[in-house]
Amino acid sequence: MRTLDDLIKPSVRRLAAYTLTPHRVPIKLNQNENPFGVPSAIVTETLRRIAGRDWARYPDFVPTDLQAVLAHFAGWRPDGVVVGNGSNEIIQALLTILVSPGVAVILSEPTFTVYRLMVEVLGGTVVNVPPRADFSYDVPAMLDAARRTQAAAMILCSPNNPTGVTVAEPELRAVLSGFDGLVMLDEAYHEFCNQNFVPLLADFPRLVVLRTFSKAMAMAGVRIGYGLVAPELAAELTKAKLPYNVNFFSLVAAQVAVELYDTELRPLVEQILQERERLTAAMSDVTWVRLLPSHANFHLLHTPQVTPHRLFEALLGRGILIRDVSRYPLLGEYVRFNIGTPDENNALLDFFASTHPDDF
Numbered sequence: 024m025r026t027l028d029d030l031i032k033p034s035v036r037r038l039a040a041y042t043l044t045p046h047r048v049p050i051k052l053n054q055n056e057n058p059f060g061v062p063s064a065i066v067t068e069t070l071r072r073i074a075g076r077d078w079a080r081y082p083d084f085v086p087t088d089l090q091a092v093l094a095h096f097a098g099w100r101p102d103g104v105v106v107g108n109g110s111n112e113i114i115q116a117l118l119t120i121l122v123s124p125g126v127a128v129i130l131s132e133p134t135f136t137v138y139r140l141m142v143e144v145l146g147g148t149v150v151n152v153p154p155r156a157d158f159s160y161d162v163p164a165m166l167d168a169a170r171r172t173q174a175a176a177m178i179l180c181s182p183n184n185p186t187g188v189t190v191a192e193p194e195l196r197a198v199l200s201g202f203d204g205l206v207m208l209d210e211a212y213h214e215f216c217n218q219n220f221v222p223l224l225a226d227f228p229r230l231v232v233l234r235t236f237s238k239a240m241a242m243a244g245v246r247i248g249y250g251l252v253a254p255e256l257a258a259e260l261t262k263a264k265l266p267y268n269v270n271f272f273s274l275v276a277a278q279v280a281v282e283l284y285d286t287e288l289r290p291l292v293e294q295i296l297q298e299r300e301r302l303t304a305a306m307s308d309v310t311w312v313r314l315l316p317s318h319a320n321f322h323l324l325h326t327p328q329v330t331p332h333r334l335f336e337a338l339l340g341r342g343i344l345i346r347d348v349s350r351y352p353l354l355g356e357y358v359r360f361n362i363g364t365p366d367e368n369n370a371l372l373d374f375f376a377s378t379h380p381d382d383f
């Protein structure tokens with residue numbers, strides 16, 4: 024008689040699940056969300072549009088309206104836009120069509136955890152090429168590893184979560200010309216860094232650009248992400264993606280968010296960028312921790328004198344939830360927090376101004 028253990032793939036059984044302990048706190052800075060919430064104009068218009076829909080019917084088989092809107096928004100062709108239930112779903116679909124046992128994928132840890140998890144669930148091999156001391160991508164080493172392992176894909180998050188570093192255009196070009204696998208460029212935080220590699224898609228059909236509505240677009244709960252890819256790749260991805268993967272509430276909300284981006288969301292992004300500068304300047308006065316520069320809406324904080332766990336707990340005691348990232352490779356002395364509203368950032372700054380390592 025077989026047990027469940029016999030049935031589940033060993034590659035899955037040995038994995039640790041990706042989880043996050045929930046905490047109900049007034050100041051939530053642990054998931055890189057937009058702290059201002061979704062603007063009410065977007066909510067009102069979305070509700071108005073979905074009220075007229077027949078909920079008994081499936082959403083569109085191919086979400087052509089949203090594809091067209093996103094194509095225009097991002098500057099790419101509609102038949103190269105793949106919409107997912109969060110960008111996580113596009114990551115999963117891409118890796119599903121590429122990875123099977125024995126297939127290598129290059130990544131540089133610390134990075135977004137879902138990549139390793141998905142590659143391992145699929146039985147593939149993660150080839151981790153650590154970054155340089157300043158956490159920048161070691162592109163020559165990544166290219167060497169890719170050639171050595173005949174990797175199917177390379178993951179580059181720009182800005183990277185949790186380090187906040189970007190990949191520069193010459194580096195990306197070096198990857199695209201020196202590596203013949205799929206280059207997955209995850210731009211979940213691109214609105215905060217003025218970088219846009221979409222124009223390269225026309226010349227490099229092996230480039231994939233991933234975007235999300237969970238960060239700048241203030242819609243993590245709506246679950247919308249998208250991939251900008253070559254049309255041939257979009258056709259293959261559609262085979263691996265579940266039919267009707269995105270419900271029509273989310274399709275409509277995403278469309279409204281794009282239509283109202285300039286008036287409703289762009290000002291929030293600009294405010295987050297101003298707050299990033301203000302936090303960076305103010306935290307430089309705190310001598311017992313060091314804030315790393317970031318191109319995203321979050322910061323890594325080096326805390327060599329107080330353990331990340333203790334710092335996490337002390338902030339939680341003040342109603343501020345951050346992320347203890349000390350279990351990520353190379354980040355044993357780090358925590359991460361996203362930029363909050365001005366009031367939330369003031370609470371964080373007050374904590375650091377009024378606390379000393381001896382207080383722990």
Ligand code: PMP
Binds near residue numbers: 183184248
């Ligand atoms: N990529 C990166 C780099 C991320 O940090 C995240 C979310 N933390 C995602 C993708 C997933 O986003 P989504 O909510 O669109 O699935």
